[in-house]
Amino acid sequence: MSPDVALLALLWGATVARLPTLWRDRRQQAMWATLCAGTLTETATFPPVARAAGWPILPHLLGALTAFLLLRFLALLTGTGGRRWPVALTSAVLVALLTLDVVAGGIDTSPARLSGDLSAATVAYWVVLEGFLGAVLVSTTLLFWSVARDAPAGLPRLGLRTIAVGAAMIAVYAAAKTVLIVLHGAGVPIDFPEVAPGGRLLQGAGTLLAVAGALVPAGRRARSVLGTYRDLLVLRPLWTAMRDAFPEVILFTPRRAVIEMAGVDDVHLRLYRRVIEIRDGMLALRPYLPGVEHETPEAEAAAIAEALRRRAAGVAPAADHRGFAEIGPEMSDEVAWLSRVSRAYRKGGFTARAAPTPRPSGSAR
Known part of the structure; x- marks a missing residue:
């Protein structure tokens, strides 16, 4: 080339x-x-x-x-x-x-x-x-x-x-x-034919540097957007379970994922919204939790799956119940913990046990 x-x-x-x-x-x-x-x-x-x-x-x-x-x-x-x-x-x-x-x-x-x-x-x-x-x-x-x-x-x-x-x-x-x-x-x-190649080289190198410099901020933003989008995909199994069980927790229908991935929408805000929606769903699911400890991601995922099964089976919610693991105080802590739970939920094969609530319109991504 x-x-x-x-x-x-x-x-x-x-x-x-x-x-x-x-x-x-x-x-x-x-x-x-x-x-x-x-x-x-x-x-x-x-x-x-x-x-x-x-x-x-x-x-x-x-x-x-x-x-x-x-x-x-x-x-x-x-x-x-x-x-x-x-x-x-x-x-x-x-x-x-x-x-x-x-x-x-x-x-x-x-x-x-x-x-x-x-x-x-x-x-x-x-x-x-x-x-x-x-x-x-x-x-x-x-x-x-x-x-x-x-x-x-x-x-x-x-x-x-x-x-x-x-x-x-x-x-x-x-x-x-x-x-x-x-x-x-x-x-x-x-003799312009003799000096022209050197001038063209200088001009091309300058253009290359200017474009490369302009792409540096875009590159940093792209890495940030891609990292956040990866977190969104990791959280998807858990978010989908909460969305299917409790459609009312969805704040508003997301736009096309490819546009957000490109950085048009604030993908960081979307991640924040997804964490809130998952937590709202888990809060609504607390009355159906089994009375066991679930301090590991695998145990938390299993507890969520069991609570969803109980709710789908029509088990009456309990007045006295346990809560989910307390994580925080930073949003990054929430994302890291829920990502581990979501991975465990997917690997545990719990995704098929979601309550048969009608799915809302919009992308699941």
Whole structure:
């Protein structure tokens, strides 16, 4: 796999992976839009795509759009989202690029063409484009590096600084290309086919670092979401038994599990809700408990199964009864204990003994 294909695969993977964040807030929406536009820009530079499009300045226009979206994202981060100057500035840049392209008779972006004679319109085109992109990237670098100082140590700070370094590398690439084009337009011989691979490598490495840094917080959240979702699945047998026996303990119908797994809904709140629903069911089941000790997960699971059997058989609830094991005080203690009980309940083959109460609508996950 070539470096260009690997980079595109990473960019499109990151773009698709962050799709669920569109439902969260404006900052996440702006970040995803920036990532998507940047991915489209890199895709438009891929030789097969560029040849099929047949419009050399398309990646530049998409790059200007990406810079505008990045400006909007920075404005949301700094609390200045109401300003309209990014729209005016980006519009002026796009108009200037299209006009200079027409005046120059079509901009040829190939390194071989850049090594030839450059008209004033061509030089102006590159100065406008790279100057605009470079200014936005410098602002990005300064903002993320300054924010990183106040971020928690570890991955959050590392992610922000990685974004800043990546943006700085792309800004250096833009500045160096602008200087070389201006010098060549002034008569200094520059062999662009020779220097282009190094510049492309610098730009690609900067893009890779920026995307990797942006994925660091998402990676931490993904691990947290996946861990919590695993707890939800472990608790499912016990929760299902309580839900089937006491449908009224369900607080509200859960949404699709795949959406929650992606992080759109607060999966941690869902886990908290599941623990409450299990505990409410166990509280309603206490009058049917057998009068035996059940301080281990296996004993607790067996007691729950026996209580469910008694209730299903129509045994009268007892006025004096034992309670379940007291666990706490932290929610993590509840999750750990109930997870062990749920595993024991499933392994003990008790799931078939649930009371024949009609199942409520909604996913059991």
